[in-house]
Amino acid sequence: MPFAADMDTEIDKTGFKHMKTKALTKAVWLKWHVNDCTLGPNAPDPSGGITSKETLTMPDNSIFHSTPKKNDAIAKHLRNVSKNEKEQTVINAATQEDLFCSKNIFTQLDRLSVNEAQQAKFAFLRRIEEYKKKRDEEVAQFIAKEEAKWLKIEQQRMEQLAAEKIKMKETLTTNKNQESDKENTSDQTYLNSKQDPINTQANPDTAKLIEEQRRLEEIRQRNSRFEVIFKNREKFMILYNLFLEKISHEDLKSFRAGEMSNAKTANETFSNLMTKCKGDTITDEDVEKSDSFVKILENLCQKAEEVLEKQIELRQKKMVEEEEEKLIKAEKEKQDKENTAKKQTLNCYDLYDSVQKFTNEVEVKLKDFLLDDSLKKFRNDCQKAVNIPVNAISPLDANHLNDKLKRLVTLLQGQTVTVSEKRISAGTHPLGVLYSMYFLANKIVKQGEHVVSSKPESSFAIASVTIAIWLEFPEFGKLLLAQFYKVCPYLIPKYWDKMPDQTEEEYFKKLGFLYSGGEKEDIDKFLKRQGGVVRLYAAIILSPLKKSLSNKPHPLPLSEAWRWTAAFISLKPRAFISATLLLDMLDVTGNAMLAAYGNQYRKMLHFICKMYLPEIEKVTPKGNGGPVMRLKSFLEGIVQGKNIAPPKGLLASNFW
Known part of the structure; x- marks a missing residue:
């Protein structure tokens, strides 16, 4: 059902509904005075209707705008009337049309009563809300007035207490000279209050205040x-x-x-x-x-x-x-280490000086021989007699190595050898054997530069043949060492310093660099060559003797690896070359050194890890730490307990 307010709005907007309501209201009022039909063919004569004396007065419109109680009474009366009238109408109605009209009228009246009641209800609720709001405002005003009144009274009381306190202080000040032993203000107040019972009895509020003051002072203390x-x-x-x-x-x-x-x-x-x-x-x-x-x-x-x-x-x-x-x-x-290093260096230099002196003497002897063009063909034949067997050396089997060894030994003995179906004898010239030996020493070292540097495992076959020749011809060993020291001075070991009268090219050549067309070789190629030479040198140290020569001492024993390593790490390192050559030596001889020297070798490796490696890192330029990283990785593996594996290509002691 729509709200009454909404219905009021609709009624106000449509004048027809308002007019309809009034018409129905009049009809109800007339119904009280008219019992028969007033319209149609059954209507009585108008003359028998209401007389002029019967004044019909319409009910006041306030009936429908009165209070809810009045509206309820009217609605109840109308329902009772409508019920009786309905029964009477049913009895007296002549046609169904009259009955329908009556029902329609009463239905409209019922609806009107409900709407009016709802409007009255909402109006009542609004009045209640307004009353509550007004009451709250009055209460708030009352509370504010009471609070203001209370604050005023409290302020007056506090002023009175303050005045009494001032008066009490004045009294205490007066009695201060009489009570010199009492220092505490609260105690004086308390004593004064007892000494002045008349004042206390006269002013009980002051006594109470003094007592409260004393109690508070005690709590404070x-x-x-x-x-x-x-x-x-x-x-x-x-x-x-x-x-x-x-x-x-x-x-x-x-x-x-x-x-x-x-x-x-x-x-x-x-x-x-x-x-x-x-x-x-x-x-x-x-x-x-x-x-x-x-x-x-x-x-x-x-x-x-x-x-x-x-x-x-x-x-x-x-x-x-x-x-x-x-x-x-x-x-x-x-100091002891430096002295030891100096001694080792001196020993190294002694060996270097002795072999270098011997080589210089040989070169002096061969000077005219090398410059004689008439001997060029003979020199070439001697070179072929050396190159062909040396180039063919490989760890194929014992017979293969014995054949190459026999060819070279026969040549150095001055006997006849067959080379490319040509019979050659170095002994046909007084310097032929010496030249062949000198050339063989150079050739062996070149094998380290060019062959071993690319194929490290080939070093042991070359080393085995080299040792056998060395034992047969000790002069060859001196020439070989001199050539090793010339090509790789780090095997002495020595880092040459530049002399004032040396050119740049002369200095780098002494360090082992090669020049081509006035250009120095690349550092990577240089390190590769030097590494091959050191690996061949280490292979000679490590390779066992031929069984037929086992009764002779090794020309370059394992102690040489210890001597070189100890002397090398006693020197201040250089970038690139130090890490490269040290790793090559450790890689080849490490397994045998550990087996032979045990804890002493481990101490040496520990020194390299803790002392020498950091020094190498200091002198290595940033971004060029490849050799250092390889050495570091090798040493870390040993520190972590990894065994040093034997080098690849090492020949067994009973190989030949």
């Missing part, structure tokens, strides 16, 4: 004392924890045993004092006790600090003495 004790407790606990921390130091064991009991006793006593302070009574003596506990801990902490400082001072002094002893010892060890 108690709180003040407790606050001091509580702060002392906090300070005490900080000092106590600090004391425990200090005496936990290793240097304060003896001090801890003697003073710990004193600190615990002070802590327990202070705890009991705090328990007592939870009561109502706290005296100045309690405050003094709390101060004394703090002083006890302060003294203990200070004493512990002094003892600790002395102990630390003694320990530092001892450490300085030990450090000085270590420095002296380290300096001595360093």
Whole structure:
């Protein structure tokens, strides 16, 4: 059903509905005075209708705009009337048309009554809301007035109390000279109040105020004392924890045993004092006790600090003495190492000088021989007699190696050998054998530069043949070492310094670099060649003797690897070359060195890891750490327990 307000809006908008309502209202009113039909063929004569004397008065419109109670009464009356009239109409109606009209009229009236009732209800609710709002405003105004009134009264009371307090202070000031032993203001007030009973009886509010003042002063003093004790407790606990921390130091064991009991006793006593302070009574003596506990801990902490400082001072002094002893010892060890390195270097230089002197003498002897063009064909034949068997050396089998060895030994003995179906004898010239030996030494080293550098495992077959020739011809060994030192001076070991009168090219050639068309070779090619030479040198050290020569001493024994490694790492490293050559030597001889020297070799490797490798890293330019990283990886594997594997291509001791 639509709200009454909505229906009112619709009624107001349509005049027809309003007119219809009025017409129906009139019809109901007329129904009270007319019992028969008034329209149509059955209507009575108009003359028998209502007389002129019967004045018909319409009900006032206020019936439909009255209060809800009135509307309810009217609606009830109308329903009763409508019920009786309906029955009467049914009895008297002549046609169904009259009955339908009557029902329609009463239905419209019922609807109108409901709408009017709803409108009245909502109007009543609005009046209630307005009443509540007005009542709340009145209550708020009343409360504000009461609060203002109360504040005014309270202000007056406070002013009165303040005036009385001022008066009381004046009285206390007057009596101050008489009561010289009483310092506390609250106590004086209390005594004055007792000494002046007349004033107290005369002004009971003043006496009450004095008593309240005294009580508040006592509470204030108690709180003040407790606050001091509580702060002392906090300070005490900080000092106590600090004391425990200090005496936990290793240097304060003896001090801890003697003073710990004193600190615990002070802590327990202070705890009991705090328990007592939870009561109502706290005296100045309690405050003094709390101060004394703090002083006890302060003294203990200070004493512990002094003892600790002395102990630390003694320990530092001892450490300085030990450090000085270590420095002296380290300096001595360093000096010993330097002396040892110098001795080793001198030994190396002695060997280098001796073989170099021998080689220089040979070169002097061969100078005219090499410049004689008439001997060019003979020199070429000798070179072929060396090149062909050396180039063919491989670890195929023992017979193969024996054949190449026999050809070379026969040549160096000055006997006839067949080369490319041509019979050649180095002995046909007095310097033919010496030249062939000189050329063979150069050829062996070149095999290291060009063959071993690309195929490292081929070094052991060449080394085995080289050792056999060395044992047969000791002069060959001297020429071979001299050539090794010339091509790779790092095998001495030595880093040559540039001399003032040397050109750049002369200096780098002495370092082992090759030049082509005035251009120095690339660093990578240089390192590859030098690595091949060192690997061949290490292979000669490591290769076993031929069984038929096993009764002779090895011309380059394993101790040479130790000597070279120790001498090499005693020198200041250089970029690129140091890491490359050291790795090649360790890779070839490491397995045999570890088996032969054990822990001593491990110590050497440890020294390389801890001391020598960082020095290499310092001199290596950034972005060029390839050789260093390979050496580092090799050493890390050993440190982690990885075994050093035997080098690839190593021939067995019974191979030939």
